[in-house]
Amino acid sequence: MSYKRSFLMEERLADNRQRILKAARALVAEGGFNSASIAAVASSAGLSAGAIYRYFPSKSALFVEVLTSAIDHEIAILQDIVQGEGDVTARLRACVESFANRALEGPYLAYAFIAEPADEDVDEARLLGRIRFGEVFKSLLVEGIDKGEFPAQSIDIGAACIVGAFTEALIRPITPRSKRDARAELVEGIVAFCLRAVGAKVS
Amino acid sequence: MSYKRSFLMEERLADNRQRILKAARALVAEGGFNSASIAAVASSAGLSAGAIYRYFPSKSALFVEVLTSAIDHEIAILQDIVQGEGDVTARLRACVESFANRALEGPYLAYAFIAEPADEDVDEARLLGRIRFGEVFKSLLVEGIDKGEFPAQSIDIGAACIVGAFTEALIRPITPRSKRDARAELVEGIVAFCLRAVGAKVS
């Protein structure tokens, strides 16, 4: 009597959902939120506009998920580095480098993470993401100070400043109309700035 | 034959224009771009919506002007400090303090300067503003390195990072839903971070 989704059906549905997310991510990545209308996402995912609403209650819910999962991924990478080996200075360096490099890959996506305005809900997710990035750096700062690698300093402010510093330095090249060469130099410059800022010994 | 505006008329028109700008600024300052619809600006300036278009060709033109003139003002203040007395370190400190303090006064306006997304045109103006802020810090960095107060370092990146650092540190408290106490501490923390970052001697 009652309808029961076959395994294959379940798969297909799940797959659709993924495809929607992926399409949305890709659109944001290459053109910012503006170019990511429901219609565009739908067609790019090979579905109709209406179908999107079988998977997500609203546009912002969709993009919150896009953002959040991208951030999750990013944070996981950073966490790995933080929990890794080496002195705190080296790990801080690695975090900044890693983040910066990835940001330089997908300009718009990073831009969207960081700066592009959108929905209230999406913005909230973004803010949360920043805070989470901040936490990662906070933990490094605490450890560094503990081990005497860094001088005493305000943890919260320092963490926010680090996030802000590389964020801003990235946004200029990230921002639409500009080439990005000298990537390595840029990243190195940012790293150096951050290390000096926290008072790391090896500059 | 041809119509010629009386002096009083000219005055009144100029005054209207100013009132529109002021209303727009005020609205942005207290509620961000969202709450600054043409209708709102108009009524707050004591005019009809249609009238706005006699003074500005479009909404974005209006807001570009709001933003630009606010930034001009800000830059002028910083320039003054830069051209002032004292060693470079002290002036850098003064710049960061000054900017941060003013940002903390009018949360939303600063937020709008820095982060709130809007029109393409407005964003462009914002980007330009950031670059201009960057210039100010660049000149300080150059001077500081020249005089041996700071170690050699990448000027452009350093300047961008400074702008980014205090910007981010300010945005969190600036962002709508959060109290802001401990203002002095925050500002001091940011200053300290920036000074360490440029390698200033007195920390």
Add this chain to the structure above:
DNA sequence: TTTTTTTGTGAATCGCCATTCACTTCTTGG
């Protein structure tokens, strides 16, 4: 004062999308 030009009004238009919905197409269970 009458005429002409400019300024001001605010309701109607217009464009833009997200969201909905009546309908079609596919799945499932019999």
Add this chain to the structure above:
DNA sequence: CCAAGAAGTGAATGGCGATTCACAAAAAAA
């Protein structure tokens, strides 16, 4: 194969707010 339920479609709807426009009020010219 058929009936019932689920998924998918895409044109219509609806809301929002910038922009326009036919008209009214005010100011200058005659």
